Amino acid sequence: xxxxxxxxxxxxxxxxxxxxxxxxxxxxxxxxxxxxxxxxxxxxxxxxxxxxxxxxxxxxxxxxxxxxxxxxxxxxxxxxxxxxxxxxxxxxxxxxxxxxxxxxxxxxxxxxxxxxxxxxxxxxxxxxxxxxxxxxxxxxxxxx
Numbered sequence: 001x002x003x004x005x006x007x008x009x010x011x012x013x014x015x016x017x018x019x020x021x022x023x024x025x026x027x028x029x030x031x032x033x034x035x036x037x038x039x040x041x042x043x044x045x046x047x048x049x050x051x052x053x054x055x056x057x058x059x060x061x062x063x064x065x066x067x068x069x070x071x072x073x074x075x076x077x078x079x080x081x082x083x084x085x086x087x088x089x090x091x092x093x094x095x096x097x098x099x100x101x102x103x104x105x106x107x108x109x110x111x112x113x114x115x116x117x118x119x120x121x122x123x124x125x126x127x128x129x130x131x132x133x134x135x136x137x138x139x140x141x142x143x144x
Contacts, residue, residue: 002111002112003109003110003111003112004109004110004111004112004125004126005107005108005109005126006107006108006109006125006126006127006128006129006130006133007105007106007107007108007126007130007133008105008106008129008130008133008134008136008137009103009104009105009106009137010103010104010134010137010138010140010141011098011101011102011103011104012101012102012103012104012137012140012141012144013100013101013141013144014101014102014144015097015100015101015102016078016095016096016097016098016102018102018144019095019102019104019140019144020077020078020095020102022140022143022144023080023093023095023104023140024048024049024074024080025047025048026043026046026047026048026052026054026072027043027047027048028047029143030054032139032143033136033139033140033143034056034136034139035132035135035136035139037058037059037060037132037135038056038057038058038059039056039057039059040055040056040057041054041055041056042054042055042056046072049072049074049080050072050073050074050080051072052071052072053069053070053071053072054070054072054082055067055068055069055070056068056070058132060125060128060129060132061128066084066086066087066089067086068082068084068086068087068089069084069085069086070082070083070084070085070091071083071085078094078095078096079092079093079094079095080092080093081093087110088109088110088111089108089109089110090108090109090110091106091107091108092105092106092107092108093105093106094107104137104140106133106136106137108129108133112125
């Protein structure tokens, strides 16, 4: 069993402060960013930034559904960390300045399975999750 990491990144044509506020808004903005891979999204506590608790089902493949119960922390300005209570999955959203624009990076890590299943997970899951995150980042770019 080893760590598996999936990453997606996009430059957004908006100032970092504006993008950070949108990314941190789990109550209003986040549902608008989610692709068809997400369902049953709900905020159960808070709604903006650190202290938010939210849940959703992530349908990564036709057979693979994760029931995510995330708690959000903000270890530093521009970085939100979603830690799943149901698994080892941790998703980090980072928004950095790039002149008048912003770079948004989503990175998810989790403890992969062992054996041959783990090999396939480590080989294919990051690409699949990157495609999902590319869709989320595309919606973010549209909203801005």
